[in-house]
Amino acid sequence: xxxxxxxxxxxxxxxxxxxxxxxxxxxxxxxxxxxxxxxxxxxxxxxxxxxxxxxxxxxxxxxxxxxxxxxxxxxxxxxxxxxxxxxxxxxxxxxxxxxxxxxxxxxxxxxxxxxxxxxxxxxxxxxxxxxxxxxxxxxxxxxxxxxxxxxxxxxxxxxxxxxxxxxxxxxxxxxxxxxxxxxxxxxxxxxxxxxxxxxxxxxxxxxxxxxxxxxxxxxxxxxxxxxxxxxxxxxxxxxxxxxxxxxxxxxxxxxxxxxxxxxxxxxxxxxxxxxxxxxxxxxxxxxxxxxxxxxxxxxxxxxxxxxxxxxxxx
Amino acid sequence: xxxxxxxxxxxxxxxxxxxxxxxxxxxxxxxxxxxxxxxxxxxxxxxxxxxxxxxxxxxxxxxxxxxxxxxxxxxxxxxxxxxxxxxxxxxxxxxxxxxxxxxxxxxxxxxxxxxxxxxxxxxxxxxxxxxxxxxxxxxxxxxxxxxxxxxxxxxxxxxxxxxxxxxxxxxxxxxxxxxxxxxxxxxxxxxxxxxxxxxxxxxxxxxxxxxxxxxxxxxxxxxxxxxxxxxxxxxxxxxxxxxxxxxxxxxxxxxxxxxxxxxxxxxxxxxxxxxxxxxxxxxxxxxxxxxxxxxxxxxxxxxxxxxxxxxxxx
Numbered sequence: 159x160x161x162x163x164x165x166x167x168x169x170x171x172x173x174x175x176x177x178x179x180x181x182x183x184x185x186x187x188x189x190x191x192x193x194x195x196x197x198x199x200x201x202x203x204x205x206x207x208x209x210x211x212x213x214x215x216x217x218x219x220x221x222x223x224x225x226x227x228x229x230x231x232x233x234x235x236x237x238x239x240x241x242x243x244x245x246x247x248x249x250x251x252x253x254x255x256x257x258x259x260x261x262x263x264x265x266x267x268x269x270x271x272x273x274x275x276x277x278x279x280x281x282x283x284x285x286x287x288x289x290x291x292x293x294x295x296x297x298x299x300x301x302x303x304x305x306x307x308x309x310x311x312x313x314x315x316x317x318x319x320x321x322x323x324x325x326x327x328x329x330x331x332x333x334x335x336x337x338x339x340x341x342x343x344x345x346x347x348x349x350x351x352x353x354x355x356x357x358x359x360x361x362x363x364x365x366x367x368x369x370x371x372x373x374x375x376x377x378x379x380x381x382x383x384x385x386x387x388x389x390x391x392x393x394x395x396x397x398x399x400x401x402x403x404x405x406x407x408x409x410x411x412x413x414x415x416x417x418x419x420x421x422x423x424x425x426x427x428x429x430x431x432x433x434x435x436x437x438x439x440x441x442x443x444x445x446x447x448x449x450x451x452x453x454x455x456x457x458x459x460x461x462x463x464x465x466x467x468x469x470x471x472x
Numbered sequence: 473x474x475x476x477x478x479x480x481x482x483x484x485x486x487x488x489x490x491x492x493x494x495x496x497x498x499x500x501x502x503x504x505x506x507x508x509x510x511x512x513x514x515x516x517x518x519x520x521x522x523x524x525x526x527x528x529x530x531x532x533x534x535x536x537x538x539x540x541x542x543x544x545x546x547x548x549x550x551x552x553x554x555x556x557x558x559x560x561x562x563x564x565x566x567x568x569x570x571x572x573x574x575x576x577x578x579x580x581x582x583x584x585x586x587x588x589x590x591x592x593x594x595x596x597x598x599x600x601x602x603x604x605x606x607x608x609x610x611x612x613x614x615x616x617x618x619x620x621x622x623x624x625x626x627x628x629x630x631x632x633x634x635x636x637x638x639x640x641x642x643x644x645x646x647x648x649x650x651x652x653x654x655x656x657x658x659x660x661x662x663x664x665x666x667x668x669x670x671x672x673x674x675x676x677x678x679x680x681x682x683x684x685x686x687x688x689x690x691x692x693x694x695x696x697x698x699x700x701x702x703x704x705x706x707x708x709x710x711x712x713x714x715x716x717x718x719x720x721x722x723x724x725x726x727x728x729x730x731x732x733x734x735x736x737x738x739x740x741x742x743x744x745x746x747x748x749x750x751x752x753x754x755x756x757x758x759x760x761x762x763x764x765x766x767x768x769x770x771x772x773x774x775x776x777x778x779x780x781x782x783x784x785x786x
Contacts, residue, residue: 252602252603252628256628259573263574263577272747275748279739280748281730282748283750434594434597
């Protein structure tokens with residue numbers, strides 16, 4: 159018996175069960191808390207599971223996270239000691255690149271000003287720098303970051319990447335570690351953040367980081383685009399940096415508290431584009447296929463991909 | 473004597489003269505109406521010239537338009553009978569592609585709804601189609617259209633192009649002429665218009681064209697993006713098509729009357745993004761270099777590029 163357990167909140171478990179059944183009608187799918195005999199459960203698919211939902215699964219072989227970020231699962235003291243696989247599929251990667259390219263272009267082309275001009279019925283032509291004079295820096299250059307980097311380069315931007323450990327990527331200047339952070343920030347006009355949330359990255363988007371960004375760029379001030387995790391943000395620091403010009407503008411898709419509270423000052427901030435954690439809101443069908451293919455590969459002895467290193471948290 | 477005449481309105485003639493002098497201090501630059509001896513003028517650079525400004529230049533060799541579109545010049549009954557060169561440079565091409573990719577992504581990612589959600593403090597996740605399920609159609613696939621097509625394909629969209637006469641482009645489905653228009657429109661969810669304004673295209677963006685666009689697409693209705701010329705538009709038809717759902721939304725960078733009049737209903741239309749004819753507002757320095765290089769090539773007998781066919785108007 160190799161049943162699949164679905165342990166998720168805020169997602170439609172029944173729809174997920176249907177997707178797995180459509181891919182393989184012979185495999186049983188169970189929805190927590192109706193797990194039947196726990197010994198039957200070989201795979202679990204989790205998204206913000208209720209506390210204890212993953213306990214006592216003695217024959218569990220693989221745990222799948224239904225997203226790219228696994229910080230919520232990693233923090234679970236009852237997390238079973240089996241491979242934890244996160245989702246890194248081409249569909250999600252392409253959607254993240256859409257979000258990144260869209261938001262870089264929104265700030266590059268000063269669309270916040272253009273929208274204000276439209277509201278005020280103002281026909282104005284502002285100076286417009288060439289993309290080749292604008293430096294985008296991506297923090298976090300895994301699969302998602304690399305795809306975004308390639309697409310931004312193709313749009314003409316100067317692109318660099320920063321990661322915790324050194325990486326070499328064709329055509330993209332890379333920086334790494336603590337030592338590489340200051341020079342990376344100093345050459346960055348638009349900062350795109352795709353970092354995982356780990357103890358090392360919590361609160362990393364703070365005043366001291368913003369103050370290190372390029373202040374001599376052609377856009378008139380640095381831009382922050384965060385599509386990683388809300389926990390990366392010191393939100394008071396973002397607000398004060400926007401107020402005093404340390405940051406010119408921002409696109410925030412994630413927040414410390416989600417849903418973003420009704421009284422958050424971000425909603426009405428004229429320099430901020432708020433979206434509702436939708437940067438890479440992937441097609442559930444594509445994700446189910448990804449998990450299904452991983453199960454088949456695992457059973458055929460071909461191994462798993464995108465297994466999380468619990469020490470680093472990604 | 474091979475002096476350059478600058479005959480422009482709405483542009484800074486003195487700044488243009490400086491650019492040409494910086495590129496070649498030995499070449500004389502004159503600003504209309506101070507043209508000196510007309511027989512000295514070998515080149516003229518024109519942008520919306522005053523009536524008659526280009527008359528009596530008996531030794532004129534080449535006329536340069538300071539933009540990609542030459543409809544305003546072609547309509548001049550006094551246009552000298554010399555090669556008319558339009559601007560098609562990599563800088564302008566890249567900027568147009570920025571505008572096209574930005575606006576396609578704005579509608580694809582339903583950002584008009586996201587901005588409304590932000591204004592209303594609504595944290596909502598809407599369904600989001602994959603780019604691979606969205607069909608973009610580009611009317612006008614010259615240099616600008618081809619570059620935009622390549623970049624949209626790289627973002628994952630299904631891209632096709634339509635042109636007056638048949639063209640074959642790698643990786644892009646092409647349609648041509650009157651016969652090709654209906655099948656092109658029927659497979660198009662997002663219509664990007666980069667056509668020149670000619671007697672054949674004036675008013676082409678009308679109800680009957682909009683009604684031919686795909687009504688079965690994943691975006692919930694067709695989208696119009698016009699970065700060509702305002703004269704392509706039947707603006708009453710655009711408004712009524714938006715009102716009755718024949719069009720779901722639009723990005724308009726050009727208008728029949730520019731500047732767009734204060735009382736135009738487009739300014740406050742919730743389904744329309746208005747920009748101020750800035751889609752490919754190029755770096756004047758890059759344009760001056762382009763013209764300078766053409767003059768050098770011409771004098772060296774290597775010929776001119778991007779010479780306008782006066783019969784077709786582009």
